[in-house]
Amino acid sequence: MMAGFDIQPLGSQHDRAAFSCGETSLDDFLKTKARKEHELNLSVPFVASPKDAPTVVAGYYTLSSLSIEMIGIPAELRKNFPKYPLVPATLLGRLARSTDFSAVRLGEWLLLDALHRAHLATETVGSYAVVVDPLNDAAAAFYARYGFLRFGEGPRQYLPMATIENLGLG
Numbered sequence: 768m769m770a771g772f773d774i775q776p777l778g779s780q781h782d783r784a785a786f787s788c789g790e791t792s793l794d795d796f797l798k799t800k801a802r803k804e805h806e807l808n809l810s811v812p813f814v815a816s817p818k819d820a821p822t823v824v825a826g827y828y829t830l831s832s833l834s835i836e837m838i839g840i841p842a843e844l845r846k847n848f849p850k851y852p853l854v855p856a857t858l859l860g861r862l863a864r865s866t867d868f869s870a871v872r873l874g875e876w877l878l879l880d881a882l883h884r885a886h887l888a889t890e891t892v893g894s895y896a897v898v899v900d901p902l903n904d905a906a907a908a909f910y911a912r913y914g915f916l917r918f919g920e921g922p923r924q925y926l927p928m929a930t931i932e933n934l935g936l937g
């Protein structure tokens with residue numbers, strides 16, 4: 768989708784120490800927790816690197832599974848659903864791009880790649896929606912720009928897999 772960058776699962780070749788996105792918790796997660804979470808199969812971190820600098824972390828995101836409460840989905844969207852209290856979903860747990868790559872629409876590319884992978888995974892494991900827990904209002908506005916909806920009363924947002932399918936990401 769984006770010339771000049773590759774996205775791969777986080778590996779030992781990636782220079783995690785140099786990563787800075789302006790949000791300390793997301794920098795620290797990559798440096799101290801991402802590999803461990805991956806080893807434990809709690810989440811899969813994906814890293815974007817320039818094709819000509821494959822050790823550089825230009826941005827990253829993580830995907831994992833979670834259950835969401837059906838009650839957070841508006842009644843008109845769930846009227847044909849079985850009466851389950853919980854439904855399966857995919858958590859886009861973290862998403863960040865380096866301040867060194869702020870002018871190339873990398874945030875959008877990371878998000879669309881995450882949505883594409885989440886959608887592909889539904890060929891083998893069911894998932895109603897992609898879910899995000901934005902860290903702040905700016906992040907929430909970024910996700911809303913791509914159609915993410917409020918989930919219940921809190922900051923959580925979701926994008927139904929049916930909507931992602933219609934994006935035609937390939």
Ligand SMILES: CC(C)(COP(=O)(O)OP(=O)(O)OC[C@H]1O[C@@H](n2cnc3c(N)ncnc32)[C@H](O)[C@@H]1OP(=O)(O)O)[C@@H](O)C(=O)NCCC(=O)NCCS
Pocket residue numbers: 788789790793861862863864865868869870871872873874875876900901902903905906908909912
């Ligand atoms: C949020 C983040 C990933 C956005 O990445 P980015 O590379 O700046 O985004 P892009 O340049 O691809 O922008 C894509 C679109 O989103 C919009 N956008 C980007 N940041 C936005 C923000 N904070 N608020 C509203 N819209 C935003 C852009 O204006 C653009 O819209 P356009 O098509 O109308 O021009 C990036 O700012 C970041 O890593 N921030 C720090 C970490 C963070 O807060 N992550 C979210 C964790 S929940």
